[in-house]
Every structure is written in C-alpha cells, then in structure tokens.
Amino acid sequence: MNRTKGQRWAVVAAGALAAGGAIAACGSASASSSSTTAAPKAAPVVVHEAMTILTGGMIHDPGWPAIVPGSVTVPAGSTVDMTIYNYDDGTAPLPTSLANYAKATGVTNLTENGTAVSSMDPSAVSHTFTIPALGVNVPIGVMPTATGVKNPLVVQFSFKVTKTGSFEWQCMAPCGSGSDGMEGAMATDNFMKGTFTVA
Ligand SMILES: [Cu+2]
Known part of the structure; x- marks a missing residue:
C-alpha cells in the first residue's frame, strides 16, 4: 500500500x-x-527588446515622428539586446552643440543594416536613442530608399544595465518642430522621449 x-x-x-x-x-x-532549485538569483539574463521609429505621416500626425513603444522595462542586471527599426528616411542633422551624439557610447556590437557603426556624420543622423543616465547613446541613420522598397533600417546593439530605476530615454536629433526642431515630438512623452525602467 x-x-x-x-x-x-x-x-x-x-x-x-x-x-x-x-x-x-x-x-x-x-x-x-x-x-535547478539552487539557481542563484543573479543568473545572467539577456533580454531582447525592439522599438520602431515611425514618421509623423505614418501615424497620421505629420511632423510628429515617434519611437514606439515609449516605455520599456527590463530586469535589473540584464544585458539588453536591442533592435530599432527606423522607417524614417529623413535626417535631423545634429547641430555643433549636439555633435557628440553622432558617436555611439555605452553599447557594444552596434550595427546598422549589418554594418558595424561607431559614429556617423552628424549631418547624416535621423534620430538618436539616448539614455543619458545610463550613458547610452546610439546615432541612427536614415531608412535607405535607393531601392524604392520601404524596408526599415535595422539598428542592433547591446548594453548591460548597471543601475535600477526609471530613466528617461530621448532622441537628441532635432526632429521635432519649432525654430530649433526641439519642440513638439521632441518634447512629448511617447514620441521622441519616454521611459526606460530597470526593475
Ligand atoms: Cu528623433
């Protein structure tokens, strides 16, 4: 029994x-x-995240490009493998005062359509993905249109999050409205800025 x-x-x-x-x-x-029941809590974690850059025209609000989703949350201590798809074929040249944002910082293995990138001409920048508090900056080139096919520029990079908290991400390229391009989408959550949370 x-x-x-x-x-x-x-x-x-x-x-x-x-x-x-x-x-x-x-x-x-x-x-x-x-x-394994004895697995340590601090096991290395790789998370895959994707964001997409849409033009204002694509979301029926001309002049208001957006990087979506505006909010991203990743686990503390993780390595983030990020892919950004850029559907914008327009540049937003970085002025001299912001030219440093044409240089990638705080990330590894940055490629754009498969080509390794460490920096680009400030005048060739379409947008940037920047998390100032984490030292992350990625200059993003335009969607190529030479072939006439609307395939996005595929931007890939990795970075390890070393802090926890809620941080602002933003685009530093003047792609918004106003005389300096810094208004409108550039100054509005869920367009050219948002929240990157490490929790
Ligand atoms: Cu932008």
Missing part, C-alpha cells in the same frame, strides 16, 4: 519536473538555469 502510494507520488513529481522543463525550454536560454 505504502509502496504504491510512494510510486504514485514519484510519478506526480516526475510529471511536475517535466512540465517545469517544458516551460523553461519555451523561455529565453537563460531561463533553463531556473529549473
């Missing part, structure tokens, strides 16, 4: 383990470490 009961429990336990294993397999590669 007792032996039968024990065997039944063993089967249930094995089933639970199998289910746990299946769940881990569906998650990110790092999730597999969670199947």
